[in-house]
Amino acid sequence: MSDFIDIGALEDIRPQSARLVRTAMGCIAVFRTADDEVFALDDRCPHKGGPLSNGIQHGRSITCPLHNWVISLSTGMAEGADEGSVRTYPVQVSDGRILMDARALAESMAAE
Amino acid sequence: MKQKLVVIGAGMASGRALEHLLENAPDAYDITLFGAEPRGNYNRIMLSPVLSGEKTYEEIVTHDTAWYAANGITCRFGEKVQRIDRAAKVIVTPKGQTPYDKLIIATGSDPFIIPVPGHDLPGVLAYRDLDDTNAMIEASAKPGAKAVVIGGGLLGLEAAAGLALRGMEVSVVHLMGHLMERQLDEAAGYLLRKELVGRGIKIHCSANTRQVVGDGKVEGLELEDGTILPADIVVMAVGIRPSVALAKEAGLEIGRGLKVNDQLVTSDPDILALGECVEHDGMVYGLVAPLYDMAKVLAKTLAGEHDAYRGSQISTKLKVTGVDLFSAGDFADGADREEIVFRDPARGVYKRLVLQNDRIIGAVMYGDTADGSWFFGLIKDEEDISEMRDTLIFGPAFAGGTPMDPMAAVAALPDDAEICGCNGVSKGTIIAAINGGATTLDAVKAKTKASTSCGTCAGLTEQVVALTLGDDFVLPAAAGMCKCTDHSHDDVRRLIRAKELKSIPAIQQELQWKSSGGCHSCRPALNYYLVCEWPGEYVDHAQSRFINERVHANIQKDGTYSVVPRMWGGITTPNELRAIADVADKFAIPTVKVTGGQRIDLLGVKKEDLPAVWSDLNDAGMVSGHAYAKGLRTVKTCVGTDWCRFGTQDSTGLGVKIERLMWGSWTPHKVKMAVSGCPRNCAEATCKDVGIVCVDSGYEIGVGGAAGMDVREVQPLAKVGTEEEVLEYISAFVQLYRENAQYLHRPYKWIAKVGLDWVKSRVVEDAESRKALAERFEHSQTFYRKDPWAERVAGAEAHEFNPLADLTQVAAE
Numbered sequence: 001m002s003d004f005i006d007i008g009a010l011e012d013i014r015p016q017s018a019r020l021v022r023t024a025m026g027c028i029a030v031f032r033t034a035d036d037e038v039f040a041l042d043d044r045c046p047h048k049g050g051p052l053s054n055g056i057q058h059g060r061s062i063t064c065p066l067h068n069w070v071i072s073l074s075t076g077m078a079e080g081a082d083e084g085s086v087r088t089y090p091v092q093v094s095d096g097r098i099l100m101d102a103r104a105l106a107e108s109m110a111a112e
Numbered sequence: 113m114k115q116k117l118v119v120i121g122a123g124m125a126s127g128r129a130l131e132h133l134l135e136n137a138p139d140a141y142d143i144t145l146f147g148a149e150p151r152g153n154y155n156r157i158m159l160s161p162v163l164s165g166e167k168t169y170e171e172i173v174t175h176d177t178a179w180y181a182a183n184g185i186t187c188r189f190g191e192k193v194q195r196i197d198r199a200a201k202v203i204v205t206p207k208g209q210t211p212y213d214k215l216i217i218a219t220g221s222d223p224f225i226i227p228v229p230g231h232d233l234p235g236v237l238a239y240r241d242l243d244d245t246n247a248m249i250e251a252s253a254k255p256g257a258k259a260v261v262i263g264g265g266l267l268g269l270e271a272a273a274g275l276a277l278r279g280m281e282v283s284v285v286h287l288m289g290h291l292m293e294r295q296l297d298e299a300a301g302y303l304l305r306k307e308l309v310g311r312g313i314k315i316h317c318s319a320n321t322r323q324v325v326g327d328g329k330v331e332g333l334e335l336e337d338g339t340i341l342p343a344d345i346v347v348m349a350v351g352i353r354p355s356v357a358l359a360k361e362a363g364l365e366i367g368r369g370l371k372v373n374d375q376l377v378t379s380d381p382d383i384l385a386l387g388e389c390v391e392h393d394g395m396v397y398g399l400v401a402p403l404y405d406m407a408k409v410l411a412k413t414l415a416g417e418h419d420a421y422r423g424s425q426i427s428t429k430l431k432v433t434g435v436d437l438f439s440a441g442d443f444a445d446g447a448d449r450e451e452i453v454f455r456d457p458a459r460g461v462y463k464r465l466v467l468q469n470d471r472i473i474g475a476v477m478y479g480d481t482a483d484g485s486w487f488f489g490l491i492k493d494e495e496d497i498s499e500m501r502d503t504l505i506f507g508p509a510f511a512g513g514t515p516m517d518p519m520a521a522v523a524a525l526p527d528d529a530e531i532c533g534c535n536g537v538s539k540g541t542i543i544a545a546i547n548g549g550a551t552t553l554d555a556v557k558a559k560t561k562a563s564t565s566c567g568t569c570a571g572l573t574e575q576v577v578a579l580t581l582g583d584d585f586v587l588p589a590a591a592g593m594c595k596c597t598d599h600s601h602d603d604v605r606r607l608i609r610a611k612e613l614k615s616i617p618a619i620q621q622e623l624q625w626k627s628s629g630g631c632h633s634c635r636p637a638l639n640y641y642l643v644c645e646w647p648g649e650y651v652d653h654a655q656s657r658f659i660n661e662r663v664h665a666n667i668q669k670d671g672t673y674s675v676v677p678r679m680w681g682g683i684t685t686p687n688e689l690r691a692i693a694d695v696a697d698k699f700a701i702p703t704v705k706v707t708g709g710q711r712i713d714l715l716g717v718k719k720e721d722l723p724a725v726w727s728d729l730n731d732a733g734m735v736s737g738h739a740y741a742k743g744l745r746t747v748k749t750c751v752g753t754d755w756c757r758f759g760t761q762d763s764t765g766l767g768v769k770i771e772r773l774m775w776g777s778w779t780p781h782k783v784k785m786a787v788s789g790c791p792r793n794c795a796e797a798t799c800k801d802v803g804i805v806c807v808d809s810g811y812e813i814g815v816g817g818a819a820g821m822d823v824r825e826v827q828p829l830a831k832v833g834t835e836e837e838v839l840e841y842i843s844a845f846v847q848l849y850r851e852n853a854q855y856l857h858r859p860y861k862w863i864a865k866v867g868l869d870w871v872k873s874r875v876v877e878d879a880e881s882r883k884a885l886a887e888r889f890e891h892s893q894t895f896y897r898k899d900p901w902a903e904r905v906a907g908a909e910a911h912e913f914n915p916l917a918d919l920t921q922v923a924a925e
Contacts, residue, residue: 005919007916007917007919008917012911013911013916014654014655014911015655016629016655016656017654017655017911019911019915020915020916021915021916021917021918021919022918022919022920023919023920024919024920027915030916034628048669049670049671050671051667051671051719054659054662054663054671054719055632055659056631056632056635056636056656056657056658056659057629057655058629058630058631058632058635059627059629063631063632065659065667066667066669068632070632080558081558081559081561098916100919102919105919
């Protein structure tokens with residue numbers, strides 16, 4: 001069973017950009033790539049907590065604005081020699097709407 | 113089953129060897145360590161700072177009991193080894209026999225005590241271990257105590273300086289004609305003597321000791337000429353002898369020391385040896401570097417790997433605070449040897465190089481030893497110096513314009529030399545990364561983080577990589593902008609013009625970018641080049657700007673922002689100050705700070721509050737200060753003729769005019785300006801990208817100053833008579849910089865590349881060119897001289913500041 005929530009339209013996010021989704025456990029950054037893929041990650045760099053949504057996006061990666069760590073949007077893993085990861089959330093696009101799996105969201109909250 | 117390894121001697125040599133062995137073959141041996149001193153291993157070469165009181169014993173310990181325990185080494189400190197029984201493969205101590213499969217002899221050396229009458233009186237000390245050092249410290253505690261040090265070599269002088277610092281009256285007795293004759297020539301010895309005499313140490317050269325005098329304890333030292341030097345202690349520091357008694361008795365082959373081969377194995381294949389007790393290839397060493405070299409090889413041998421010790425080049429530094437002395441290599445006279453000598457008696461500087469066949473074989477430096485490691489590198493590498501012989505003595509800093517190898521200085525750096533200050537990366541770390549498989553510059557940077565922060569060490573990092581990889585590595589002639597392209601910044605700009613490329617995708621397509629969408633380093637550069645090249649036509653690509661420029665505020669370490677309203681020329685009003693204060697209150701802004709550029713910074717603003725903060729500031733008439741921008745930041749001013757009794761021109765007024773002209777412009781890097789009303793320069797105009805100093809007859813314009821990671825004074829561009837000329841000249845200068853400089857190069861870097869003469873030829877000497885540049889600047893400014901805050905207050909880019917969705921309620925379920 002899945003429980004997808006409509007969080008907005010794909011058009012609400014510019015290509016190579018990100019928007020935030022507020023949750024009780026902090027902000028989730030939703031990224032749209034140049035190829036219209038969508039990814040959702042906690043908006044905290046594993047390095048020093050930098051807001052990833054404010055970084056420069058390239059390919060399927062985001063460069064943190066604080067210290068240039070590069071994080072993979074698809075896996076949440078730090079790229080290159082850095083080690084660390086950020087939590088990712090399942091999202092999908094259907095009929096131009098972005099859907100987020102609320103169950104994963106609830107699980108992450110339970111885990112905290 | 114593990115083999116039994118027994119080690120005799122718990123000094124620096126065995127300490128280092130065991131470290132390497134535990135790395136190479138952690139589980140190969142059961143290790144038992146015997147040490148004559150009742151303690152673990154300490155850094156013996158640091159005893160001098162302990163003696164002088166600059167360090168404590170605890171600070172020089174390298175391996176304590178806990179270290180040995182943690183590494184499973186059985187320690188038997190204070191237990192004297194009496195005999196090695198090679199037939200039975202055991203060593204014998206008063207407590208019995210200990211069997212071994214492999215044995216390491218690291219017994220070091222014994223201080224040489226001159227067998228003069230009285231040498232066995234209490235108060236005659238060697239300078240070898242911590243007990244000696246403590247005895248000296250104890251003796252120095254007595255008020256008015258006197259010490260005589262026999263031996264004017266490295267060790268003796270360190271002892272003398274240390275005792276003098278402890279307050280003793282110290283005399284040095286030296287057999288030879290000048291101090292440290294094995295390392296220094298007469299001239300350098302003279303300078304050293306002068307320095308030590310200046311510290312109250314008495315020096316007696318060409319002095320032979322007849323006897324130590326005293327009744328039951330030391331009372332003085334009598335020289336051959338009958339002079340008696342009163343003394344409470346006599347320190348003998350005249351040399352060391354390899355300690356080989358055990359080895360000799362065991363029937364091992366002995367020369368000047370215990371003989372070892374290139375694998376550090378003695379004449380018995382199961383017995384290895386290293387350190388000051390050994391003789392290798394006819395050489396006996398008394399310094400630490402060779403011992404470390406040996407330790408590496410010995411550990412390899414024990415681990416069953418092949419390696420070979422080929423002898424060491426050694427260098428010396430005198431560890432006496434305030435005395436700079438460096439010596440390396442060989443400086444005996446010889447018919448086939450030449451010398452280069454530099455003397456500056458007034459400064460007390462002396463340098464001497466001994467050359468043979470166009471190679472440096474010896475180097476002595478006194479008073480200025482900064483280039484020591486560089487010269488030492490040339491000696492070790494047997495570098496041919498014929499090409500740089502003219503300037504050789506001045507060291508690597510004088511390489512400017514000479515065909516000298518820039519790699520030499522880097523080659524000479526020790527492994528622990530810091531290459532990248534931001535990330536604390538040493539040369540050794542880079543070399544280790546390369547040995548670990550990083551074979552390209554990018555791989556090294558990714559793995560070590562070297563030169564990934566401020567980037568000022570990029571050249572150094574490249575050189576270390578090039579040196580380590582040798583022929584396998586070719587420095588890219590003109591480095592590409594980033595990993596996405598092989599084109600250099602300059603090439604890309606040229607091609608944008610030539611091919612009339614007007615968007616980032618067009619550039620990436622036409623110039624065959626290797627990545628699909630560029631990266632965080634090339635995209636901001638491309639966006640700037642397009643902004644500059646096609647003003648009014650190019651549509652700015654926000655997603656290729658760093659966040660600061662995207663939201664017109666500075667991101668801070670906690671993800672909040674800081675906001676700096678513009679204050680034209682540093683002028684403000686009570687109303688503006690009230691508005692700023694109100695904003696700070698209303699939005700609970702935690703910090704209000706005056707910046708280095710005479711503006712007020714509101715720090716700690718939440719991102720979602722930014723548009724509202726700007727709105728309030730706009731209402732009070734204030735606009736964005738662009739304090740975040742690669743663009744014009746501030747024009748700092750003093751009060752000039754308005755108020756100052758020295759001011760020669762209206763510096764404040766001119767500063768305001770310049771800021772009104774220049775604000776909002778985008779540039780390759782931030783640009784800071786200042787106007788000072790007189791040469792007293794209260795606005796610090798001489799360390800700005802553009803600085804104007806007012807004088808009676810007009811305005812002196814300087815460019816290319818900086819006070820960031822590099823501190824630079826401006827270079828004079830022109831002197832003009834009117835404010836109008838100032839505005840035209842600096843517009844032209846800024847436009848030339850905008851059109852030509854590489855992204856993220858400040859003007860000083862760009863000027864260094866193109867030359868100030870070229871800049872002057874365009875901006876000063878050619879009036880037509882100057883006017884055209886100033887016009888292009890003005891044209892561009894018609895599009896960019898506007899407040900980005902007002903646009904956002906009006907709703908532009910609202911998506912930046914508002915969340916896409918709010919699921920805070922979903923969470924409650």
